[in-house]
Amino acid sequence: MSSEKKVVIITGASQGIGEALAKAYLDRNWRVVATSRSIKPSNDPDVLTVAGDIGDPATGPKVVAEALKKFGRVDSLINNAGIFVASPFTGYTAEQYAQVVATNLNGFFFISQAAAAAMEKQGSGHIVSITTALVEHPLSAVPSVLASLSKGGIAAATGSLAIEYAKRGIRVNAVAPGIIKTPMHAPETHDFLSALHPVGRMGEMADIVGAVLYLENAGFVTGEILHVDGGQAAGH
Numbered sequence: 001m002s003s004e005k006k007v008v009i010i011t012g013a014s015q016g017i018g019e020a021l022a023k024a025y026l027d028r029n030w031r032v033v034a035t036s037r038s039i040k041p042s043n044d045p046d047v048l049t050v051a052g053d054i055g056d057p058a059t060g061p062k063v064v065a066e067a068l069k070k071f072g073r074v075d076s077l078i079n080n081a082g083i084f085v086a087s088p089f090t091g092y093t094a095e096q097y098a099q100v101v102a103t104n105l106n107g108f109f110f111i112s113q114a115a116a117a118a119m120e121k122q123g124s125g126h127i128v129s130i131t132t133a134l135v136e137h138p139l140s141a142v143p144s145v146l147a148s149l150s151k152g153g154i155a156a157a158t159g160s161l162a163i164e165y166a167k168r169g170i171r172v173n174a175v176a177p178g179i180i181k182t183p184m185h186a187p188e189t190h191d192f193l194s195a196l197h198p199v200g201r202m203g204e205m206a207d208i209v210g211a212v213l214y215l216e217n218a219g220f221v222t223g224e225i226l227h228v229d230g231g232q233a234a235g236h
Contacts, residue, residue: 005046007071009033009063009115011054011107012081014040016182017130020205021078021212022047028213033067033074035059036081054081055102060111064118073122077115078212079108079129082151086144097146104150108157116161116170124169128212131155131176133229139196155225162223171222173215178203178229197230 008025012018013034022032031046039049048070052059067074083103085096112127119125131151134144155174162172179185179193180203194201211228215221227233 006075008076054107061114064114133232199230
């Protein structure tokens with residue numbers, strides 16, 4: 001198959017922000033490799049779906065290999081898959097810890113490693129990870145140490161990878177959202193969640209898509225943590 005069109009891999013692509021990102025890249029004439037546990041096959045010739053648990057160390061390399069086999073290149077990776085569990089610190093279970101670390105950290109690490117290897121051979125590429133504003137601005141109303149631990153690790157790795165690959169044509173960035181209006185938040189929680197943001201509302205999925213697309217096109221930006229959080233990182 002022709003490798004002229006650019007190719008993006010999106011994790012957690014079956015719903016919410018991941019699904020919106022997939023549509024946005026398709027609208028811009030990219031090919032999309034979409035992965036999640038529950039991803040369904042697609043009839044679109046520009047879409048490859050690969051089902052799998054991103055927390056399994058074998059899944060990331062498999063997704064990258066399938067992308068190269070089908071489309072011949074990997075230009076961008078969007079690490080969107082993630083688990084969020086809000087709980088008092090002493091209330092977390094060993095199972096919750098293992099699940100969050102597997103999905104958020106292992107998922108990021110093994111697919112980014114495989115994608116970076118492919119991008120280095122091409123001499124170009126871009127990795128964007130979705131973290132959380134809670135890393136730098138914890139909220140007493142939302143105790144969430146596991147989110148800060150796992151997504152904070154990704155935020156730190158973003159800067160490290162950006163410097164490591166800066167002269168090899170690969171950029172590495174992250175988007176740190178506030179609370180975004182997705183199906184995971186029941187409507188009855190919206191007033192409470194809106195009040196956590198200085199602007200007084202939740203974010204929309206389009207806000208995150210716009211931030212990722214900005215970074216995609218910002219060739220002089222690397223190592224950036226772009227806050228899309230309604231002012232949370234600035235203060236209250």
